[in-house]
Amino acid sequence: MADHYDVQRAETRWQQRWIDEGTYQIENDDPRPPYYVLSMYPYPSGQAHQGHVRNYTFGDVLVRFRTMQGFGVLSPFGFDSFGLPAENAAIKGGAHPLEYTEARIAELKASVLRLGAVYDWRREIRSHDPEYIRFNQVIFTHLFKNDLAYRKGGLVNWCPGCQTVLANEQVESDGTCERSHDIVERRSLEQWFLRITNYADDLLDAIEDLDWPERVKTMQRNWIGRSEGARINFVVEGHSDTTIEVYTTRPDTGFGATYLVLAPEHPLVESCTTLEQTAEVDLLKTLASTESDIERQSTEGALEKRGAFTGSYAINPFNGARIPIYIADYVLASYGTGAIMAVPAEDERDFEFAKIYGLPIIETVERPPELGEGAYAGDGRHINSGFLDGLRIAEAKSRAIDWLEEKGVGTRSVQYRLRDWLISRQRYWGCPIPIVYCETDGVVAVPEDQLPILLPTDVEFLPTGESPLKKHEGFLHTTCPTCGGPARRETDTMDTFVDSSWYFLRFTDPFNSATPVNFEAARNFMPVDQYIGGITHAIMHLLYARFFTRALGDVGLSPAEITEPFSQLFCQGMIRLGGKAMSKSRGNVISPNDYFASVGADALRLFHLFVGPPIEDIDWGDQTDEIIDGCSRYLRRVWRLATDDDSTEDAVVADAKDPATETALLKKTMHQVIMKVTDDIGRYGFNTAVAECMSLTNAITRAIRTDVERPQIDEAIDVLLRLLAPMVPHLTAEAYEVRHGEHIHQQPWPIADPALAADDRVIMAAQVNGKLRDRIEVDAQITEEDAIAVGMASPLVLAALDGKTPKRIIAKPPRLVNFVC
RNA sequence: GCCCGGGUGGCGGAAUGGUAGACGCGGUGGACUCAAAAUCCACUAUCUGAAAGGGUGUGCGGGUUCGACUCCCGCCCCGGGCACCA
Numbered sequence: 001m002a003d004h005y006d007v008q009r010a011e012t013r014w015q016q017r018w019i020d021e022g023t024y025q026i027e028n029d030d031p032r033p034p035y036y037v038l039s040m041y042p043y044p045s046g047q048a049h050q051g052h053v054r055n056y057t058f059g060d061v062l063v064r065f066r067t068m069q070g071f072g073v074l075s076p077f078g079f080d081s082f083g084l085p086a087e088n089a090a091i092k093g094g095a096h097p098l099e100y101t102e103a104r105i106a107e108l109k110a111s112v113l114r115l116g117a118v119y120d121w122r123r124e125i126r127s128h129d130p131e132y133i134r135f136n137q138v139i140f141t142h143l144f145k146n147d148l149a150y151r152k153g154g155l156v157n158w159c160p161g162c163q164t165v166l167a168n169e170q171v172e173s174d175g176t177c178e179r180s181h182d183i184v185e186r187r188s189l190e191q192w193f194l195r196i197t198n199y200a201d202d203l204l205d206a207i208e209d210l211d212w213p214e215r216v217k218t219m220q221r222n223w224i225g226r227s228e229g230a231r232i233n234f235v236v237e238g239h240s241d242t243t244i245e246v247y248t249t250r251p252d253t254g255f256g257a258t259y260l261v262l263a264p265e266h267p268l269v270e271s272c273t274t275l276e277q278t279a280e281v282d283l284l285k286t287l288a289s290t291e292s293d294i295e296r297q298s299t300e301g302a303l304e305k306r307g308a309f310t311g312s313y314a315i316n317p318f319n320g321a322r323i324p325i326y327i328a329d330y331v332l333a334s335y336g337t338g339a340i341m342a343v344p345a346e347d348e349r350d351f352e353f354a355k356i357y358g359l360p361i362i363e364t365v366e367r368p369p370e371l372g373e374g375a376y377a378g379d380g381r382h383i384n385s386g387f388l389d390g391l392r393i394a395e396a397k398s399r400a401i402d403w404l405e406e407k408g409v410g411t412r413s414v415q416y417r418l419r420d421w422l423i424s425r426q427r428y429w430g431c432p433i434p435i436v437y438c439e440t441d442g443v444v445a446v447p448e449d450q451l452p453i454l455l456p457t458d459v460e461f462l463p464t465g466e467s468p469l470k471k472h473e474g475f476l477h478t479t480c481p482t483c484g485g486p487a488r489r490e491t492d493t494m495d496t497f498v499d500s501s502w503y504f505l506r507f508t509d510p511f512n513s514a515t516p517v518n519f520e521a522a523r524n525f526m527p528v529d530q531y532i533g534g535i536t537h538a539i540m541h542l543l544y545a546r547f548f549t550r551a552l553g554d555v556g557l558s559p560a561e562i563t564e565p566f567s568q569l570f571c572q573g574m575i576r577l578g579g580k581a582m583s584k585s586r587g588n589v590i591s592p593n594d595y596f597a598s599v600g601a602d603a604l605r606l607f608h609l610f611v612g613p614p615i616e617d618i619d620w621g622d623q624t625d626e627i628i629d630g631c632s633r634y635l636r637r638v639w640r641l642a643t644d645d646d647s648t649e650d651a652v653v654a655d656a657k658d659p660a661t662e663t664a665l666l667k668k669t670m671h672q673v674i675m676k677v678t679d680d681i682g683r684y685g686f687n688t689a690v691a692e693c694m695s696l697t698n699a700i701t702r703a704i705r706t707d708v709e710r711p712q713i714d715e716a717i718d719v720l721l722r723l724l725a726p727m728v729p730h731l732t733a734e735a736y737e738v739r740h741g742e743h744i745h746q747q748p749w750p751i752a753d754p755a756l757a758a759d760d761r762v763i764m765a766a767q768v769n770g771k772l773r774d775r776i777e778v779d780a781q782i783t784e785e786d787a788i789a790v791g792m793a794s795p796l797v798l799a800a801l802d803g804k805t806p807k808r809i810i811a812k813p814p815r816l817v818n819f820v821c
Numbered sequence: 822g823c824c825c826g827g828g829u830g831g832c833g834g835a836a837u838g839g840u841a842g843a844c845g846c847g848g849u850g851g852a853c854u855c856a857a858a859a860u861c862c863a864c865u866a867u868c869u870g871a872a873a874g875g876g877u878g879u880g881c882g883g884g885u886u887c888g889a890c891u892c893c894c895g896c897c898c899c900g901g902g903c904a905c906c907a
Contacts, residue, residue, distance in 0.1 A: 173904065215825050215902070222824080222903060229907080248907060261907090335906045342907085349905055417906050538902085610845070612834060616827085617900080623832060627846055634845085637860090688835070691844035698844090701861090765840040770888040772840055796874085810887050816839050820887045 005639040007600035011730040015116055023745060024063065024075055024118040028509060028521045032072030036525045037062045038504055038566075040533030040541070041078040041125070044104040045085065048111030050575045050582060050608075050620065051534065053592045057605045058572060058614055058686070059532050060117040064726035065681050068749040074525050075118060076507040078125030079105050082496045084162060084179065087429040091461045097429040098457065101128060111592060116601045116729050123510045127431070127499035134452035135506070135516035136498060137434040141445040142555040144435075148195045149423075151443060155265070155333075156422060158187040163465035164426040165191055167495060168419050169223075169540045186289070192424035192433060192492065196547045200224055200416045202563075203546055212569040213615075216538045223539050225417025230401045231337060232410035234260055234314040236272060237322060244268055244314060244325070247336030247415055250346060251404065252396035254318035255385040256364035257341035258354065260325045261307065263333035264288040272325050274311025281327060284308040288329040307353060316341075317409045319386065328353060336415050344375065351375040365393070421544065423495040428459065428467045430493030438480035438487040447481050453489070467491060500541055501548035504528055504565055505558055517558040526559075531566035534574070542569070570684055573617040582620060590620055595628065602728045603632035609686040609727050634694065635731050638724065641700060642717050642735040662706040669699040670716045671757035674750045677723045690727065696720050719750045766791040767818040768800040784811045791817035 018024060039059040042052060063075040086097035086104075094100055105126065125132060143149040157166045161180035165187070170178050177184055196203075204224045207217050229249035236242040244260060262269055264285045273281045284306060307328035316323050330349055331340055344354035345363040351374060354361055364385045367376040382388040387403065388396045404410030424433060432453045434446040446453060456475045459468035469475055469491040480487040502516065508525040509518035545565050553560035577588040595604040607628045611618055673696040680689035700716050718739070725732040725744045736744035759780050764787060766774040774796040778787065788811050791797055797819065806819035 173902090218825065219902065225906065227906075246907080250907080330905050330907095332906065340907045347907070349907075415906075535901085610833090616834095618833085621832090623846060627833070630846055633859095640860090687833090688844080691835075694844055705862095763840070767839085767888075770839095770886095775840060799874095808887065810839090812839065816888090818839080818887055 005636060005643075005731065005734070007602070007730075008597075010734045011114075011116060011596075011601050014730045014733050015113055018118050018745075019113075019121065023743075024067070024073070025120045025122060026072055026074050028518075028524065030072035032070060034074065034525050035066045035071035036074045036508075036528045037066065037530045038076065038507070038528045038532070040531070040537065041080050041500065041503060042108065043083055043085075044079045044081055044101060044108045046104045047107045048115070048592055049589045050592060052108075052111070053115060053604060054572055054575065054608045054614075055532055055534070056112060056115055056117040057608050058570070058684070059530070060115075060605075060729075061609065061681065061686060061726045062530050062532075063118060064729060064745055065749070068722070068725065068745065068747065070748070074507070075120060076123040076125070076510075077112065077119040077121065078123075078503055078507070079108070079127065080496060080500050080503075081105060081126045081128045082430045082493075082499055084427065084429070087427060087461070088465075090429075091463060091465060096457065098128070101429075111596075114596045114601060115592070115605070118729075123507055125503050125506055125510055127496065127503070128429075130452050130454055131513065132499070132506070133431050133454060136431045136494065137446070137451045137453060138448055139502065139516055139552065139555075139557060140434055140494070140498075141448065141451075142557055143194060143551060144445050146555045148198070148551055148555065149192060150195065151190055151192055152420075153190040154188065155186045156189050156191055158185045158189070160185060162427075163467075165189060165422060165424065167422045167497075167540075169421075169543070191422050193420040193422050194547075194551075196421045196544070197416060197418055199547050199550055200226065200418050201414075202550065203543065206546075206564060210564065210569070211567055213535075213571050216535065216542065216569065216571065219538045220543055223418060223543065227415050227417075229413055229415065230404055230410050231413040232317065232341065232404060234317065234323075234341065236268075236325070237313040237315060239271070242268065242271065244272075244339050245337045246339045246341045247413060248341055248343075250343065250393075250397070251400040251410065252382065252385075252388060252391075252393055253343040253346045253364050254316065254341065254400060255388070256343040256345050256362040257316050257318070257323065258321075258344060258360045258362060259323045259342045260314050261331045261340050261342050261350075261353070262310075262325065262327045263331040263338040264327050264329060265333035266327070266331075266338045268339075269310065269327055272310040272312040277309055277311035280308045281310055284327060284329070307357060309357075317404070317407065324359070326353075326357070334419065335417070346375055346377055348375040348377070364388075421495075421547070423498055424490075424492035425495055426467050426470075426492055427465075428455065428461070428469055428493065430496060431499065432469075433490045433492050433494055435490040436478055436480060436487040437490070438483060438485060440485055441480055441482040444480060444482050444487070450481060455493075467493075469493075497540055497544050498548075501544045502552060502558075504531075504545070505549070505552070505562075515557065517552065519559050522562060523559050526562045527564055527567045530568050530570065532570045532572065535571040538571070542566070570614070572614050573612075575618055575620055577620045599628060599632040600730070602635055602731050603628055606631040606635065606690065606728055610690040612687055614684050614686055634697070635728060638697060638720070638728075639731060639735060641697065641704075642721060643738050659707045659709070662703055663708045663712050666699055666703040666708055666712055666716055667756055668759065669696060670719055671752045671754075674719060674723065674752035675754070675757055678749070678752070681726065686727070689723075693720060693724055693727075696723070722747055722750050762814045764790070764814055765816045766794050766797050767816065768797055769820055770818060771800070773797050773800045778814050780814050782814045784813050787811050787813040787817050791819065 037059055039055045063073050067073045081101050086101045089100050090097050140149060157171050159166050159177040159180060159182055161182035162177060166177060166184065171184050172178050175184055176182060204221060204226055207220055210217060227249050229247060230251040231245050231247050232251065233243040233245050236244060307326045310325045310327060312325045313322045314325055342350035344350040344361040346365055362384055364382055365376060366380040366383050379393050382391050382396050388399060391399060401412050432455060434451055434453050436444050436446060438444055456472050459472055461468055476489055478487050478489050505517045505522055509521035512518045549565040550563050552558040553562060575582045582588055592604060610631060611627060673692045676692045677689045697720060700713060703713055721732045721736050721744060733744050736742060761777055762780050763775050764778045765772055766776055774794040776790055776794060778790055788809055801819060804821045806821055808820040810818040
């Protein structure tokens with residue numbers, strides 16, 4: 001009868017119902033315990049790809065699972081809708097970024113809906129909405145007034161391809177842009193920064209307690225890069241009023257500092273350079289300033305380390321030695337003090353430099369005798385180091401710092417690799433920075449009641465990529481909010497990572513139009529219980545979001561006690577095609593829409609859940625379609641079991657098994673599977689959860705074949721449907737409705753009875769010398785003595801013993817006995 | 822160079838130190854059918870054997886243990902991250 005399951009009809013019908021009935025809408029005063037599941041909101045790039053499908057399927061399983069468990073689940077969705085692709089499309093002669101973006105959103109949203117992932121769509125956020133822009137700007141002005149946003153000139157990363165500056169985080173280690181892969185240039189420009197470095201320590205220390213993947217935590221720790229050491233002042237010979245401050249993590253090696261090196265951009269370079277050395281120094285300065293980061297950071301061979309002698313000398317405060325001052329491009333102006341004391345015996349870079357320039361090398365740490373030439377950074381007793389002699393590194397370090405502080409020539413100091421976040425972008429399609437420049441009042445934040453500053457739509461996109469805001473007279477010219485005089489608007493827009501740094505807070509109450517964050521709602525739902533997304537955001541987005549959550553609390557825009565945004569983070573594996581990450585920019589995308597049309601959303605979801613551990617990468621290969629077909633076949637089988645009493649029996653030859661035993665077996669299996677699936681879903685073990693459901697399905701089939709009573713079979717089928725409901729929502733909903741006329745996703749999650757899940761008979765392994773010789777069915781309650789007796793009675797065991805008497809017997813009833821000779 | 826992952830049948834993958842290969846894909850054989858599709862049943866690591874059984878087997882080499890895919894030491898290979906940050 002109900003043999004035919006109309007995938008398309010059922011799936012679209014249920015998707016409509018979940019929306020119409022508001023099944024997954026949640027009110028802020030919902031009485032159930034709150035649970036917040038969030039998949040990283042996407043950049044709207046058009047129809048979904050398999051990475052989206054994977055991400056949203058995982059999130060959806062959790063949303064439905066926790067709902068059935070009785071939680072009030074917050075499951076919102078939005079779009080990270082500012083960004084370069086829309087603007088680039090406009091430049092190439094396409095539609096205006098606004099139209100372009102909204103069209104892409106419509107496509108992506110359609111795919112997400114067709115997947116059957118459920119959200120409270122009333123809470124949808126789009127970064128480019130005027131309301132969201134307004135709150136972004138409110139946040140910016142608060143940060144500005146609290147000195148967390150500031151303007152600073154200096155060398156910044158410029159991407160010629162993107163026609164904008166980039167944050168440090170957006171430059172790859174090879175000096176290329178993470179978006180366009182162009183070589184990033186250095187330009188001296190004034191830009192807007194956010195003071196993330198104020199939070200460096202806090203961001204670092206709090207990592208420890210996060211339930212995040214270890215590799216993400218490590219990446220964040222490395223990125224923040226805390227190091228402890230000292231700042232030490234070196235007096236320049238002949239200029240007793242000029243000192244060069246260096247930063248070092250090895251103050252204990254001060255007696256081995258045989259020269260100083262300044263970054264070419266260091267402010268004291270000029271005054272230290274003697275007349276004779278001017279030409280050489282200038283040459284290096286020019287070279288360093290025109291070099292790309294690639295060249296400058298090249299580690300290819302020692303000769304690449306270019307340096308120049310300034311002609312001046314400094315006095316080493318440790319031993320009074322007169323040591324030369326060099327400049328070299330391997331010293332970075334932006335880290336520490338932009339100057340180092342070089343200790344060639346204990347630092348590899350200094351060693352190479354010293355070799356090339358013939359500088360003295362003084363060992364200050366005793367090294368292992370077998371070590372050849374080169375720097376030694378390991379531990380050992382100090383030598384040639386005056387009052388530090390005989391001490392090991394840790395002790396020598398703290399003594400050296402004490403001594404420096406006593407003498408007033410140095411201080412303990414902590415440094416970070418992390419730099420302030422450069423957020424201004426010279427592009428159009430982003431949130432305008434709400435600042436005006438007035439001749440009288442200088443840099444003025446636009447008052448909140450005059451926000452939002454919206455993007456003008458009557459703009460012309462130039463092929464150069466230059467922001468049209470710079471040429472838009474109507475946008476440019478304004479009046480100063482303070483004095484009313486003529487003023488010029490800031491034309492830079494914000495990095496889109498600003499938008500994504502607080503959207504999860506906004507989701508807790510996007511209906512409130514007074515403030516960015518409703519404190520009460522945020523307190524109720526934050527932090528996000530399960531945050532799901534790609535590993536690609538390990539540093540940028542996740543670090544910025546952690547920073548914003550703290551900063552917003554500090555400027556009074558969100559509850560200060562909420563410091564961490566995401567208590568648990570799950571990073572799903574990538575999808576590869578032909579060995580490469582599947583991505584739109586590579587053009588190797590397999591569209592999910594084709595699968596929706598052929599096998600349906602449930603089968604595609606089941607595939608993603610079943611194919612392997614969610615954390616691992618998957619290869620989209622020749623076999624993939626066969627596995628998806630297998631998933632589709634499995635679902636049809638579940639449908640037949642659930643809806644058709646007769647057809648299964650047709651083709652079946654009843655086995656001659658005892659129905660009573662089989663009934664007990666079915667019940668036991670059912671309770672075991674409930675336990676396993678519940679546990680698996682809770683820890684992202686979706687692949688094994690599906691496998692368990694398949695096992696239960698097999699057990700039901702067997703039960704039917706062995707004439708188990710119908711009520712027991714029906715109970716097992718209902719449990720199976722409920723266990724599958726979070727993973728395969730459409731088919732299970734349809735089947736449950738056919739069976740009971742009720743909505744499965746409003747049913748409670750099955751509860752296992754551990755007593756019924758327990759085995760009463762088990763197979764015991766009988767080993768001789770650790771080798772398996774026999775498997776014997778025994779009572780689960782078997783005693784140690786009986787287990788040994790049963791094992792000894794086995795002909796196979798006896799044969800393996802070959803007449804010998806066991807010297808030792810290890811019995812772990814009821815699983816194993818091992819006879820050791 | 823440093824730091825993380827990972828290496829298990831033909832394939833995707835299971836296994837709190839205790840029966841390696843759950844579950845699925847593929848394959849082989851069978852049932853149903855005029856036939857096919859669909860469905861159902863059985864088998865499917867490998868060598869050996871008619872079978873019962875036996876040998877081998879979780880990247881390689883050692884070790885701990887009655888017992889190791891699992892723990893320890895040393896390697897090899899693959900993937901990813903970081904890499905002049907003083």
